[in-house]
Amino acid sequence: MVQAGGDIALAVIGFATIVISFMYSDSGHPWLDAHGCFQIRTFWINNLFIIIAVVLIALSEDYDIAIASLSSLQSPQGIVLRITVIFIIYHAIWWLVRNVKGYKRVVRDQPIPNPASWFFGG
DSSP, rough: OOOHOOOOOHHHHHHHHHOOOHHHTSSSSSHHHHHHHHHHHHHHHHHHHHHHHHHHHHHTTTOGGOOGGGGGGSSSSHHHHHHHHHHHHHHHHHHHHHHHHHHHHHTOOOOOSTTOOOOOOO
8 A cells, every 4th residue: 555655656746747847848948958858758768668567567477486496487477577677677777877867967057968868868
């Protein structure tokens, strides 16, 4: 129950951030506009990654980690599970690096070099 509350709170905060970014996307300050674009793209790319992770988890749902042996990791569900774990780790690193780089630049009043990037903004 507490986890669901935290997930809902994060979703609301993320949505509020996007609404604010859209409201101030034409602020007249090019470096702030770049950050707004960067935030909006981070939000949508993050949602795409979450959808992909949920699909991968659904594909490996019959896989029971508690009784897994090394031989069962070669099964189709085991392979999908490994891909899912790697994808989730990549997503977490991507999200963290993208947010830290954006924060460091906004504190220094610097624009994001490539706000339309799928990676870390240049």
